[in-house]
Amino acid sequence: MKVNEEMSFWDRLYIPALLKGMFTTLKHIPKKKLTYQYPEDPRSVNERNERYRGIHKLTTTEKDEIKCVACFLCATACPADCITIQAAPSPEGWTTKEGYPREKYPDVFEINMLRCIFCGYCVEACPEDAIRMTGLTLPQYFRERQKEGESLGSSRSDFIFDRDMLVANNDIPQEGLSVEAE
């Protein structure tokens, strides 16, 4: 299939093409604007579905026990090597779904958000549905926190999310990537 265009006499005049172009652009002026102010406009956040890969959260059971069993699968799957876990024996009284005593839980669970590439491999790898993602990007998250009067994001250590911060992210209303619904 050949594509070819030659300049005709009419095109050489060049004014008709200019006017046609002008007419095209003029037609667009009364149309609805399609742009939106990306981080501030909440529309972009609300349109996100259960696949969106935002910042992480560590899920908890109804008894507020961290679901994570410190199996290190997420840290192994992570291409950016940004998850640090230290396992410890679970606190007294923590039980599994079936009611047996739990063995391990993460004493330290840190995600270095400066290294994280938000690929979602950790969520995919977790066998306990213990780590999920929210619908907020890192800048949006910081903006939300700053609205609450916290000064965040000015030092590198602010970007290392520890276990408690990740658990607190359960309060973020926008849902992101989670394991596939049954």
Place this chain on the structure above:
Amino acid sequence: MQGGLERATGEKMVLNFGPQHPATHGTLRIVLELDGESILKATPHLGYLHTGFEKLGEHLDYNQFIVVTDRMNYLSPLSNNFGYVLAVEQLLGIEVPKRCQYIRILMAELSRLADHLLWLGTAALDLGAFSVFLYSFREREKLYSIFEKTTGARLTTSYTRVGGVFRDLYDGFETDARDFISNFPKALKETHTLLTKNRIWMDRTKGVGPISADEAINYGLTGPCLRAAGVAHDLRKAEPYSAYDELTFDVPVGSNGDAYDRYLVRMEEMMQSCRLVTQALDNLPDGPVNVEDNKITMPHKSDAYGHIEGLIHHFKIVMDGHGVQPPKGDHYCATESPNGELGFYIVSDGSGTGYRIRIRPPSFLNFQALPHMLEGGMVSDTVAVLGSLNVIAGELDR
């Protein structure tokens, strides 16, 4: 040209084009030797965006490397994902289910549209056509919201997995895609009105940076740049991979190999991609999306939660040295990415990590033809030629 060199003795001017120039779309540098306004010599320099992708391939496992392919050609990450997993699958000797093949083609063609749209916008912007930029980005935005809903991210899609895809299409994908495809020709027609017969556009691109068919082959050009020179070579037709042999489409070719032909070829390719998307949607088969082999793809989550075997398979897929392990050997697999032949050469030593992953990016080879196209031309044509080649700096230095 030789005469020009003599005349310029002692009066040559050296101009650095880039590394930071708004029209280079990435950090690349061309050193131009000028005599007045004509270019005597153009020397492209590499190394300003060295990324180490190939080296990363030597220590990330096969599935982890997918996230790296996103970042190679950042205009069409989905095509890169596709090309890479295809190479791994061929090395493994497996074939994914039909539904998966169709989904991948759908996503690859949509990303071809996104790539060409961005190319169109920026190439036109470089030559001063600002409205085209706005209109093509408007269309591209619609595509990106489809990508976001399907893959979870706009740019870093990481959609494919060895042996399948991350997830099946979302409910409503078909409506969104058909909606887009039905409105798209109208939007493209606007661009045709603004550019195709516009004398300013024609004067600035016609006969600019020409390359003949033979030279294009000698330089190893692929993709729209090769086809604009009149060679009807498209890997989707020449060596059909995935389910491309079940779909019909035409391969547009140009005649002069100049910037204008490259523009026309890309414009027509977009229409052909629309055809492919429509056909793929019409024929989208039902069935599973991943190969049913727990040694290659993750078991379904209900298996991993509920059964000990599922859990073991789940752990093995993720753990080092237990996941996807192609047999010893090597394999080269090339796909037609929006810019041309994107090839992955994988050497496996039988472990879970590639021994060597060599990438043959289209932009790298297209870029080497640049001096040939520029020399003897005017300095103002540099932007037009560079724009028409669509060089992605992220692919130049791996």
